[in-house]
Structure formats: C-alpha cells, structure tokens
Amino acid sequence: MSTQLMNGATMLLECLVREGVECIFGYPGGVTLPFYDALYDHPIRHVLVRHEENAAFAAEGYARATGKVGVCCATSGPGATNLVTGLVDAMMDSIPIVALTGQVSTKLIGSDAFQEADTFGITRSCTKHNYLVKKLEDLPAVVHEAFYVAASGRPGPVLVDIPKDVFQGKGHYQPVGAIHLPGYKVFTEGHAGQIRRAAQMIWESKKPMVYAGGGIIAANASEELREFVELTDFPAVNTLMGLGALPAEHPNFISMPGMHGSYAANMGMYNADLLIALGVRFDDRVTGRLAAFAPHAKIIHVDIDPAEIGKIRQPDLPIVGDVKRVLQKLNKLLAELKPELEPMYAAARREWRNEIQSWKEQYPLAPVYSDTEIKPQHLVAEIDRLSGGRAIVCADVGQHQMWAAQLVRFNEPRLWINSGGLGAMGFGLPSAIGAQFARPDKLVFALVGDGGFQMSIPELATIAAYGLPVKIVVLNNGYLGMVRQWQELFYNNRLSSVTLDCFPEAEKLAGAYGFKGRTVEKPHELRAAMEECVNEPGPYLLNVKVSPYENVYPMVPAGGAINEMVMGPPQPVSA
Amino acid sequence: MLQTIALLMENKPGALLRVTGLLSARGYNIESLTVARTIDPQLSRMTIVVDVDATLRAQVIKQMNKLINVLQATDVTDAPSICRELLLLRVRAQQESRTAILKEAEIFGGRVVDSSTEGFVIEVTGEGEKLDEFVDVMRSYGDIEVVRSGATAMPLGSKKLKLQPPVPTRAELARV
Ligand SMILES: Cc1ncc(C[n+]2csc(CCOP(=O)(O)OP(=O)(O)O)c2C)c(N)n1
Numbered sequence: 215m216s217t218q219l220m221n222g223a224t225m226l227l228e229c230l231v232r233e234g235v236e237c238i239f240g241y242p243g244g245v246t247l248p249f250y251d252a253l254y255d256h257p258i259r260h261v262l263v264r265h266e267e268n269a270a271f272a273a274e275g276y277a278r279a280t281g282k283v284g285v286c287c288a289t290s291g292p293g294a295t296n297l298v299t300g301l302v303d304a305m306m307d308s309i310p311i312v313a314l315t316g317q318v319s320t321k322l323i324g325s326d327a328f329q330e331a332d333t334f335g336i337t338r339s340c341t342k343h344n345y346l347v348k349k350l351e352d353l354p355a356v357v358h359e360a361f362y363v364a365a366s367g368r369p370g371p372v373l374v375d376i377p378k379d380v381f382q383g384k385g386h387y388q389p390v391g392a393i394h395l396p397g398y399k400v401f402t403e404g405h406a407g408q409i410r411r412a413a414q415m416i417w418e419s420k421k422p423m424v425y426a427g428g429g430i431i432a433a434n435a436s437e438e439l440r441e442f443v444e445l446t447d448f449p450a451v452n453t454l455m456g457l458g459a460l461p462a463e464h465p466n467f468i469s470m471p472g473m474h475g476s477y478a479a480n481m482g483m484y485n486a487d488l489l490i491a492l493g494v495r496f497d498d499r500v501t502g503r504l505a506a507f508a509p510h511a512k513i514i515h516v517d518i519d520p521a522e523i524g525k526i527r528q529p530d531l532p533i534v535g536d537v538k539r540v541l542q543k544l545n546k547l548l549a550e551l552k553p554e555l556e557p558m559y560a561a562a563r564r565e566w567r568n569e570i571q572s573w574k575e576q577y578p579l580a581p582v583y584s585d586t587e588i589k590p591q592h593l594v595a596e597i598d599r600l601s602g603g604r605a606i607v608c609a610d611v612g613q614h615q616m617w618a619a620q621l622v623r624f625n626e627p628r629l630w631i632n633s634g635g636l637g638a639m640g641f642g643l644p645s646a647i648g649a650q651f652a653r654p655d656k657l658v659f660a661l662v663g664d665g666g667f668q669m670s671i672p673e674l675a676t677i678a679a680y681g682l683p684v685k686i687v688v689l690n691n692g693y694l695g696m697v698r699q700w701q702e703l704f705y706n707n708r709l710s711s712v713t714l715d716c717f718p719e720a721e722k723l724a725g726a727y728g729f730k731g732r733t734v735e736k737p738h739e740l741r742a743a744m745e746e747c748v749n750e751p752g753p754y755l756l757n758v759k760v761s762p763y764e765n766v767y768p769m770v771p772a773g774g775a776i777n778e779m780v781m782g783p784p785q786p787v788s789a
Numbered sequence: 790m791l792q793t794i795a796l797l798m799e800n801k802p803g804a805l806l807r808v809t810g811l812l813s814a815r816g817y818n819i820e821s822l823t824v825a826r827t828i829d830p831q832l833s834r835m836t837i838v839v840d841v842d843a844t845l846r847a848q849v850i851k852q853m854n855k856l857i858n859v860l861q862a863t864d865v866t867d868a869p870s871i872c873r874e875l876l877l878l879r880v881r882a883q884q885e886s887r888t889a890i891l892k893e894a895e896i897f898g899g900r901v902v903d904s905s906t907e908g909f910v911i912e913v914t915g916e917g918e919k920l921d922e923f924v925d926v927m928r929s930y931g932d933i934e935v936v937r938s939g940a941t942a943m944p945l946g947s948k949k950l951k952l953q954p955p956v957p958t959r960a961e962l963a964r965v
C-alpha cells in the first residue's frame with residue numbers, strides 16, 4: 215500500500231513520523247529549503263538552535279535523557295561540517311543520533327558547487343554508518359535503516375546526506391517491511407557456557423568488584439545491575455559514563471573510579487581478585503598505567519561490541535552480548551547456585567567489604583567549605599542538595615565536571631549527561647536544551663565552566679525563545695580551570711593562556727535575552743541564590759564566582775598507577 | 790611482518806573507503822589491495838596486504854568486521870589459503886635473446902601476451918616470491934617495466950559465514 219504522490223522532503227517527514235520522531239534540532243539553509251517548507255505545517259517540532267554543533271549536542275542531550283534516537287539537521291557545506299564535533303562526541307559515547315544533512319543537487323556533486331562539501335567522506339570516520347541518497351526511491355529504506363543502525367547493537371551516530379533534487383523529486387512512500395543488512399552483526403544473547411563459567415567465577419571470588427559503565431545505561435540494564443549487586447552483595451563502581459547506573463545512595467555503591475575517582479574506588483579496583491566489567495571499555499582515564507591496573511584481578515568482560523573485548527585488557531572470561539540479557543541470565547544462575555556456593559568465601563568477602571569501607575572512611579569524597587569564598591565543591595554540593603539525586607545535570611568539560619561527578623548523587627540512570635569520551639567543551643548548555651525538551655517534567659541544570667559557557671552563549675537565545683526552564687549555573691573560577699591545574703602541577707605553574715579575564719555580567723546578559731540572571735560570590739549568599747534560581751519558573755543564569763585556585767583531587771596523574779593517587783595539595787611542613 | 794586480510798563485503802559506494810580508512814586512521818600503509826565483485830553482483834571480495842603491528846592485528850580485524858558493509862573479514866596470513874598475484878612484464882631485448890626469454894617465461898609458467906620487434910609483454914601469475922624471481926631473471930635480458938596486481942587470496946578454512954537475517958522496521962512493527 216503506497217501513499218499519495220509527495221516530494222522527497224515530505225517523504226522524509228513521513229519516514230520520521232513512522233520512526234516516532236517528535237522533535238528535530240536544526241538550522242536551515244539553501245539546499246534544505248524544500249525540507250523546511252515541508253516542516254512548515256507539519257506536526258513534528260523543529261527546534262531552531264543558533265549553531266549546528268549545538269543541534270548535534272541537543273540531539274545527544276535528548277537521546278541521553280531518554281534512550282530514544284535524537285535527530286539533528288543541517289544544510290550542506292558549512293552546516294554539515296559544523297555537525298562534526300557532535301558526531302564524534304556521539305561516536306565516542308555510543309549515543310544514538312541521526313543527522314540529516316542537505317547536499318547540493320546530484321548533478322552538481324563534485325563540481326565545487328556553492329556550499330558543497332564531501333559530507334559523506336568527512337563524516338565516514340565519525341559515524342557508526344553514513345549514507346548519501348542519490349535516488350528518491352532509496353530514501354525510505356535508507357532512513358529506516360539509519361534509525362535501526364543508530365539504536366541497535368552498540369548505539370551511535372548515523373548520518374544521511376540528501377541532495378536538493380532528491381528533496382524535490384516526486385514519488386510515493388512505499389512502506390519498508392524489513393531491513394536487509396547481512397553484514398551487520400548484533401550479538402545480544404551471550405554464550406550460555408560463558409555465562410555459566412562466569413557464575414562460577416563470581417562465587418569463587420574473595421575480593422570482587424563490579425566495574426559498570428555507560429553500557430548499562432545504553433542497555434537500560436540498571437534494574438538488572440541492581441539485582442546483581444544485591445544478589446551477590448558485591449561492591450560496585452560506576453564510571454563517568456555510568457553514573458546513575460546503580461543509585462548513588464545504594465549501600466554497595468562506592469563512587470566513580472579513575473583519574474579523579476575516589477580512593478576507595480581505585481584501591482578497590484587495584485586490590486580486587488575479580489573485576490566484573492559490565493559495558494565498559496577500560497578507558498585510559500579509568501585504568502591509569504595499564505600494567506598497574508587491577509594487576510591481581512581476573513576479568514569477566516561483558517560487552518555488546520566484540521571489538522571491545524581484549525582491546526585494552528585481555529579478559530579471562532569474555533561474554534559478547536547485550537548486558538541486560540546477559541545479566542538476566544547470569545542473575546538467574548547466580549540465584550540458583552547461591553545456596554551451594556555463596557558460603558564458601560562469604561567470610562573473605564565480608565573482610566573485603568570492611569576493607570573498602572575503611573578506605574571510604576579514610577578518604578571520603580566530601581565538599582570543602584570556606585567562610586570567605588565559595589569553594590567550587592560547595593557550589594556542586596548545593597546542586598546535589600537541590601537535586602536530591604533526581605535532577606538532570608548536564609555538565610560541560612573541565613574541573614566543574616569532575617567535581618559534579620564526584621559529589622552530585624544520581625539515583626537513576628539518564629540524569630547525568632556529559633561528554634565523557636571526547637571531552638568536548640561547549641557540550642553542557644546545548645545538551646541541557648535537548649534534555650529539557652525530552653523531559654519537560656524534570657529539573658535540568660546546565661552546570662558549565664566560565665570557559666565552556668562562553669562557547670555556548672548563542673544558545674541563550676534558544677533557551678529564551680522556547681522559554682526552557684533550564685538552570686544555567688556557571689562555576690566561574692576565572693580560568694580554564696582544568697588546564698590551569700595541569701599547568702600548576704606539571705608545568706611549574708607557568709599559566710599560559712588560561713586566564714578568562716572578561717566575563718559578561720550575568721544579570722545584564724540574561725536580561726538582554728529577557729530572563730533572570732545574577733552573580734554571587736559570598737558563601738552565605740549561595741544557598742538563597744540557588745533556591746531563587748531553581749524556584750524561578752523560567753530559565754535562570756546563575757554566575758557563581760568561586761575560589762580560582764582550587765584543584766580537583768584525588769588525582770591519578772596521567773600515566774600513573776591507580777594505587778598511587780595524589781590525595782591533595784602538598785601540605786606545608788610544620789616547623 | 791605483512792598481514793594478509795581477506796574480506797567479503799557489500800558492493801556499495803564508499804565500502805572500500807570504510808575498510809581502508811580503518812588502516813589509514815592508524816597510520817598503516819597498504820602494501821597492496823585487490824577488489825572485485827563476486828558471482829553475486831551485490832558482493833565484493835577484497836584482499837589487503839598491510840604491515841600491521843602484531844599486537845593490533847586481531848583488533849583491526851574486529852574493527853573491520855564491525856563495519857556495516859563487511860560480511861566477513863579474515864586474517865589469512867597464517868591460515869590455510871591460496872594467495873596469487875598477477876604480473877605483467879615488458880622486456881625490451883635484442884633479437885638474439887628472444888628464444889632464451891621465451892624459455893624462461895615457460896619455466897615460470899608465463900604467457901606472452903604481446904610480441905613486437907622490440908620485445909615481449911609476458912603475463913605471469915603466482916606467489917609473490919616467484920614473481921620477484923621472474924623479475925630478477927628478466928632484468929638480465931634488458932630494460933623491463935613491471936605492473937603487479939597485488940595479492941588476491943582465497944581462504945580455504947571453513948569459517949562459517951554468519952549473516953544477519955532481515956529485521957522488521959519499526960514502522961512495520963508498529964503496524965502489526
Ligand atoms: C573544545 C575543547 N577545547 C579545549 C579543551 C581542553 N580543555 C579541557 S578542560 C578545559 C578548561 C575548561 O575551562 P572552564 O570551562 O572554565 O571549566 P573549569 O575547568 O574551569 O571548570 C579546556 C580548555 C576541550 N576539552 N574542549
């Protein structure tokens with residue numbers, strides 16, 4: 215059954231409707247004119263951002279907050295190239311987005327036409343897959359395939375490049391029944407024998423540690439993870455990408471591991487005899503020097519992507535599969551074997567838990583306060599207090615991101631939104647836009663540095679235009695703080711091009727866009743200011759001047775061993 | 790040491806670039822590459838010879854297998870396989886050495902594909918080393934020009950080809 219005659223642009227919208235798309239973040243241009251004309255009176259909502267990079271970040275924010283495929287759209291040439299950072303970001307963090315780009319007409323491709331760029335070539339390495347649609351009749355199959363590829367297996371960004379004449383061509387939408395991708399391998403179930411062996415190894419461990427990451431969130435496997443942890447009573451860390459996978463307030467949760475992870479998390483990883491790695495990729499920011507990472511541990515590695523197995527560390531037991539399905543089966547087996555096998559090393563594991571507890575007490579992750587200045591950790595603790603583990607926090611990249619990851623509790627998945635793998639400054643504010651569109655019911659913070667915020671200022675217009683009640687909190691230390699910290703610690707404090715001398719007055723800046731803003735710098739004012747910010751029904755820009763020279767600790771210096779953390783600044787030697 | 794990779798992939802625009810892009814992104818230089826479609830016109834077979842760091846070989850193969858257009862990538866360096874290369878060699882030679890050249894060509898299983906008063910063009914197929922030897926021998930008869938195809942490999946192992954069956958689209962699922 216085919217529909218009435220329509221042009222390619224309308225056909226594209228027809229495909230999007232069938233994929234359940236409600237909202238597109240984009241920016242128009244010459245070759246996408248037919249598409250924008252079709253959008254004019256179409257129920258799909260188009261959100262006009264102020265820069266295409268932010269369209270990609272907003273689509274990511276939408277996808278990260280919901281698990282649904284985020285959609286962004288840009289014109290040919292400069293529009294498409296502006297998407298690239300967002301595509302790489304989605305690639306690194308395995309976020310399902312579909313990017314739609316306009317291209318010059320097929321007859322002009324390769325002629326250096328106005329606003330022509332080889333988008334297909336440029337984005338090949340920063341997408342999970344990409345397409346150039348040269349014939350209108352291919353469009354529906356390609357678009358449905360794009361959504362399927364983006365969301366299935368290990369999720370990622372997919373780009374569809376559509377020439378202007380394809381948008382303008384006339385045809386009938388032919389429903390696409392099935393997707394034929396013979397070479398696309400999606401492994402979901404996990405090998406039964408391997409799962410059985412894993413269950414055995416798990417009950418035979420004396421110092422186990424659950425190392426869970428973004429894969430748990432991508433697979434919507436939080437429930438299964440919690441079940442696993444409660445069944446075994448094992449301690450667990452969540453990586454930067456996995457925060458919220460296990461509720462922060464769960465008694466078995468330790469914290470984030472890695473470069474700025476807690477002492478307990480890193481000592482736990484270092485001393486473990488078994489790591490149960492679930493949807494993680496042994497990132498260098500987690501492992502530190504590889505030879506010294508969990509040197510005594512056997513490794514069970516569960517991942518949907520076979521290329522992750524053994525990429526960094528050879529596991530003793532690999533399981534390729536959807537971590538949700540694997541955990542379901544594993545939990546069932548563990549429960550069956552529990553009466554027989556659990557008692558064997560229960561005493562040793564009790565001792566292990568006590569050891570971890572003592573590390574936690576020895577070096578807790580705790581905010582720092584001062585009477586004279588607002589400590590950055592104080593600000594982050596305020597966000598935590600107002601969130602109560604339930605708000606969405608979209609962070610930018612830098613020190614503020616690390617303090618938030620350390621100190622803000624996330625009791626559910628999809629609340630903590632950050633650029634983990636790429637570390638792309640300018641991510642925080644636009645991703646908050648996407649998250650707020652996806653979750654209008656939620657309190658959404660954009661926690662940004664004074665550096666990253668200035669990469670995103672144009673999007674204040676988007677926030678104002680749509681009346682999005684995003685709470686923009688600038689942790690203003692007057693520096694590109696994270697770089698300053700490294701210059702202080704590793705380059706003799708020669709502070710080279712990290713001073714952010716000029717920062718706009720928040721009240722005036724927000725006021726210019728028609729919403730409220732304010733600057734605070736006294737510790738005793740912070741609480742009331744934060745409450746005013748959160749209680750404001752619309753957007754709010756709160757600029758918080760914090761102590762400029764605070765460093766993020768603990769810290770594993772790059773290439774260092776995770777059991778040799780620097781716990782804080784060098785202490786003055788007393789006479 | 791050189792690694793030989795055999796691929797079965799979809800015959801689609803850009804597919805070749807996706808495969809070679811994995812190598813160039815890691816800074817590897819491709820020694821040779823052959824590609825042509827199979828009896829099924831939707832599919833192509835490709836052979837790549839490349840010098841990949843020994844510790845990264847398995848990873849490169851896995852990354853290739855991850856590509857949506859790749860049905861199967863196999864490392865055939867040490868696996869049972871037949872590997873052949875085509876060489877076209879043009880030799881300019883004096884009248885008196887013509888018979889000797891034809892003899893040598895015969896020894897190497899070569900075939901004369903062009904003959905003129907100036908000399909011959911000879912076609913030889915075989916393993917790379919054999920072709921190297923042939924080139925060396927011919928050099929002694931006069932000026933030569935050589936074009937080589939690069940290796941084409943046929944894996945002999947019986948690694949099962951696992952293909953994904955068609956999956957219904959979301960739109961289709963919503964309809965039923
Ligand atoms: C696009 C981009 N450019 C440069 C960097 C390198 N970088 C990482 S953190 C950082 C400083 C960020 O400063 P700010 O936004 O003020 O945050 P702070 O660290 O002070 O909290 C920089 C420049 C980056 N991550 N992304």
Ligand SMILES: [Mg+2]
Nearest residue numbers: 663664693695
């Ligand atoms: Mg700063």
